[in-house]
Amino acid sequence: MRGIARLAKELGISTGTVSRALNGKPDVNADTRQRVLDAARRIGYAPNQAARSLAQGQTSAVGFMVDLERESATSSDNFFMGVFDGVQSVLTEFGMDLLVMPCPSGQDHYSYLERFATRGVFDAVILASMQYNDRRVGLLQAANIPFVALGRSSMHSDYAWIDLDxxxxxxxxxxxxxxxxxxxxxxxxxxxxxxxxxxxxxxxxxxxxxxxxxxxxxxxxxxxxxxxxxxxxxxxxxxxxxxxxxxxxxxxxxxxxxxxxxxxxxxxxxxxxxxxxxxxxxxxxxxxxxxxxxxxELGGLGRKLGEAVLAQIPRFQNHFPDSHIEIIQPMELxxxxxxxxxxxxxxxxxxxx
Amino acid sequence: MRGIARLAKELGISTGTVSRALNGKPDVNADTRQRVLDAARRIGYAPNQAARSLAQGQTSAVGFMVDLERESATSSDNFFMGVFDGVQSVLTEFGMDLLVMPCPSGQDHYSYLERFATRGVFDAVILASMQYNDRRVGLLQAANIPFVALGRSSMHSDYAWIDLDxxxxxxxxxxxxxxxxxxxxxxxxxxxxxxxxxxxxxxxxxxxxxxxxxxxxxxxxxxxxxxxxxxxxxxxxxxxxxxxxxxxxxxxxxxxxxxxxxxxxxxxxxxxxxxxxxxxxxxxxxxxxxxxxxxxELGGLGRKLGEAVLAQIPRFQNHFPDSHIEIIQPMELxxxxxxxxxxxxxxxxxxxx
DNA sequence: ACAGCTACCGTAAGCGTTTACGATGCTATA
DNA sequence: TATAGCATCGTAAACGCTTACGGTAGCTGT
Missing domain, CATH: 3.40.50.2300 (Response regulator)
Structure with missing residues (x-):
């Protein structure tokens, strides 16, 4: 027996209670919760993310797609590293994690994204290196996957974007x-x-x-x-x-x-x-x-991106009521x-x- | 009804057969397989990754942890982008994906990795920016998570690493x-x-x-x-x-x-x-x-890293029999x-x- | 003493796949 | 013709977790 079931058995309580205790749900006695927490730490328990995702229908992760073709062979660029940091700082406040999808240099933009996006790996994604007619926008819209673009596609509308001025x-x-x-x-x-x-x-x-x-x-x-x-x-x-x-x-x-x-x-x-x-x-x-x-300012840009992407996720609508985001980020001379x-x-x- | 069940119903066959057809398993008629494939494409079906991971006990993803504190605010660095590309090229050959964990600048190395690693998000991980006494090695060893380090920790042994000469x-x-x-x-x-x-x-x-x-x-x-x-x-x-x-x-x-x-x-x-x-x-x-x-040569280094990390994953032992990897990567004057x-x-x- | 509450907890049905196992019908062999 | 073997497929359990629902016990107030 593994995972939550083992914890439950050791403590002589049900898996439901263990789960509730671990997730800070209200219907659980303070003593019980503490016992669960202690036991979890003692045996080094950590919930299985796949199982959580499956049960909850959400992954708590947003994906940031970067294009290595454009960034790798090229000369120096700390651009994305700076932006990642900003995005993270916002996401963690809301219990979300940032994961980066580095699209290999040989690969096709579109099919690469398709693999990840449609499989429910991410609750939302961030796009970068936007093209004039970026088919990825259509893909995500059709699949109804929340996203925000760093940059714009001129051939699409009705999506969230942040572009540099x-x-x-x-x-x-x-x-x-x-x-x-x-x-x-x-x-x-x-x-x-x-x-x-x-x-x-x-x-x-x-x-x-x-x-x-x-x-x-x-x-x-x-x-x-x-x-x-x-x-x-x-x-x-x-x-x-x-x-x-x-x-x-x-x-x-x-x-x-x-x-x-x-x-x-x-x-x-x-x-x-x-x-x-x-x-x-x-x-x-x-x-x-x-x-x-x-x-x-890369960090600031990242934070705006983070907020924008959260605003696209339905369950964060109370925090970010306005999902209609079209921001032109100024650059200072x-x-x-x-x-x-x-x-x-x-x-x-x-x-x- | 969603996912594989819907496909099965529309085709009048069982979910088992659909799954087998989709995954290229042998026990399925060629005609049936084609019908399944066609139907899947038609309705835009893609398997849910969380469900797959749960059922298979593997995620088909390896995580690459980078430390933004070291890389972001600092000056130019295309180092990692180049390495990512190399790693990917190897991983995709074996049906694995690379995902990057950008550890935020404020965050503690160790607990950041712990969150991801112990939750079964990755089948294996790659570490970088190794410290003299890098506790992450102990963490991964204790949790029995396959990994390879780009660099070494002087206070640990019995783990795979590739270091620059x-x-x-x-x-x-x-x-x-x-x-x-x-x-x-x-x-x-x-x-x-x-x-x-x-x-x-x-x-x-x-x-x-x-x-x-x-x-x-x-x-x-x-x-x-x-x-x-x-x-x-x-x-x-x-x-x-x-x-x-x-x-x-x-x-x-x-x-x-x-x-x-x-x-x-x-x-x-x-x-x-x-x-x-x-x-x-x-x-x-x-x-x-x-x-x-x-x-x-960053691409080459990345490819070696990719092979090394696969060698740590049990199910690839036939392709990479030697998991004991300690490589000193030469640099040319x-x-x-x-x-x-x-x-x-x-x-x-x-x-x- | 009894209804109504609250606090807490157990039960079990999902979530969407995979896969071991067994069932079926057909072919080839004796 | 009986039987073994093969190709193909269905059944259902399992993966580890969440959560709606219902149940029990104790407490309150009348």
Whole structure:
């Protein structure tokens, strides 16, 4: 005999009472409860999670799906680790646990999620790395599985999401650059069909229009999340007949490569070319000149995600009455010296390189 | 009626047969199996994992515990993401899934693991960030839960582990430095009671002895995993009456801060002070001069971990007969220019700074 | 003395699968 | 034709827990 039955037998009481005692249910005498608790600790009893889940119809776990293809081979990223921490801090308050589903790099997004989600492993899930048309949203909606997305899918509606405010960041960045006199502004977008890439580029175009700057597709690059990408982009840019005086980096890490290539060409970042990165990464804090970028507090973002996902679970409706969550998470400008210099008379003529 | 029962009813067969058909068991007619499979797909049936786990007494999941306290707030680290990928690739071949337990930064290591492990959520677990005396080993041993450790606990025995070869790396590093003429060699060790920190320092002392260099505790620093730590260490080192001509960095990221502080003092890394880092990180690939460090193939390490953990699970003994796993994973020297210059006549006199 | 309460506890039916065991009908063999 | 063997399937117990329901005992107030 194992588990709760053994406890019950040893104490000479029924399994029902043991269960009630263990779970803090009201209908149990204080003495009895203490005896049960003591005995449980003594023999090292812990309830079987599978049995609990089956009996209760809930798992007390939420799954966070991350895409290794995007995060692993790429360069440094403590982004998710920071977010996990925030999510956890909220979930534990409500007796929930966070478990991470790392989708292998070769695997298909959709089928990977399907395996876990439809088997009732999680009470709810958190999605990340959202694509422009992310079928996972439809999957979860159809299966009626509570979820929240970190990012958005443009082809779906009626789901909870929290997205980073790339729009305002872009507006701010463009305002700074144009204010400094820049008219030729290059941009790097994420490679792959990520939704935030579209937002990023669309807002860029919109701001160009606002300032009556014509859109030049030769200034648009699609890059992966490595510092090398910055190097290659600048390398290509230097061959341009009319090179830009500024560059916007969706992946701030690319600044490292940008700086490097510029200096190889005898140019100085921030002076000969303005550089602005989106999101700060610990790895770029040492850059000289300091990179102008946008700060994001990962723990706070994680906590919002945690609350959002709980709000999707029916039994938490009393705590989180509003499950309709659409949050645009602001990012705060952290001015650096990488865009401090206007394109002036002493700027080296990079078009002649 | 739900689940398998519904399927059975619709097809006019028993739940037993449905289960057998779904699970590829032999005792079922090919036609019947196809009918079951079709029906399952049609109504979008997926087996309930809790019920399966309960009935089978296994969960088909292995848990990988990571410590956010160590990984999150710290600077860049794609280490785990890379390892996850490797582990997965092995596990999926055997129908197992990887789930990550991110231990929150405030939480106690031990009790966090206890909650998951003893509840039968995982068939086996992988431990990381091993401490000198890591009580988690005892916990898992006592509960008879299969596991493998990435790293070692010095106070335990008879468990499977894979550790990085910091010994050979240290020997190699010291050989290089001493060969170049260095006699004053500083070292940074991990802050916290991590086992590899002890190995690192012990081997350092051992090598000093081999070369008849006296041990100077003023050259030993305990640091966290941030680039800032490198800055602070050098800052302190420069005040030393007899400053070192070389420094060994357990966290390669610290090289960034080291370079920065050296240059602020008008010194050149690799020329005025040799720098060697352990483990390569994508974030330091851009460093100039290139950092001498030790390469580690994360995917391969992950795959070994995956095989090791499967070997601990009884039902895989036919595939992995040897569960006694004690692997020292080599790291390959990647020579850079950061330790190319011997301390020579043209070296700046840093003791006077 | 009796109804009505409360506090506490036991009983047993689930939860959705898996799987040992036995039953059935059919084929092949003697 | 009898029988063994095989392919196929149904039956039902088991996995370990939760929880609705009912029962008992003691206590209250009239």
């Amino acid at each position: 790339f729009v305002t960041s872009m507006v701010t960045a463009m305002e700074r650059l144009v204010g400094l006199g820049h008219r030729r502004i290059a941009i790097t977008c994420p490679k792959g069909d990520f939704n935030f890439g579209h937002i990023f580029l669309d807002t860029y175009k919109q701001e160009l229009a606002r300032y009556n700057i014509s859109y030049d597709e030769n200034l648009v690059y699609y890059v992966s999340r490595t510092e090398v990408s910055g190097y290659d982009v600048v390398d290509d840019l230097l061959k341009n007949d009319d090179p830009p005086t500024a560059i916007l980096l969706i992946y701030e890490l690319a600044a490292i490569g940008v700086y490097r290539r510029l200096r190889e060409a005898g140019l100085e970042p921030g002076k000969d070319m303005a550089v602005i990165g989106f999101r700060d990464d610990p790895a770029i804090q040492f850059l000289e000149p300091s990179l102008t970028c946008f700060e994001l 952290r001015p650096g010296d990488s865009d401090a210099f206007p394109p002036g008379i002493d700027q080296k003529i990079i078009r002649s390189s | 910091f010994v050979t790396s240290m020997v190699t590093a010291m050989e290089r430095l001493v060969g170049l003429g260095h006699r004053r060699i500083a070292i940074t060790c991990p802050k916290g009671d991590f086992n590899f920190g002890h190995i690192f320092l012990d081997t350092y002392k051992q090598e000093l002895a081999r070369y008849n260099i006296s041990y100077d505790e003023n050259l030993v620093y305990y640091v966290s995993r941030t680039e800032v730590s490198g800055y602070d260490v050098v800052d302190d080192l420069l005040k030393n009456d007899d400053p070192p001509t070389a420094i060994l960095l357990i966290y390669e990221l610290a090289a960034i801060g080291v370079y920065r502080r050296l240059r602020e003092a008008g010194l050149e890394p690799g020329k005025d002070m040799a720098v060697i880092g352990f483990r390569d990180d994508p974030a330091i690939q851009f460093l100039e001069p290139s950092l001498t460090c030790f390469e580690l 990647r020579p850079g220019d950061s330790d190319a210059f011997p301390p020579g006549i043209d070296q700046k006199i840093i003791r006077s700074s």
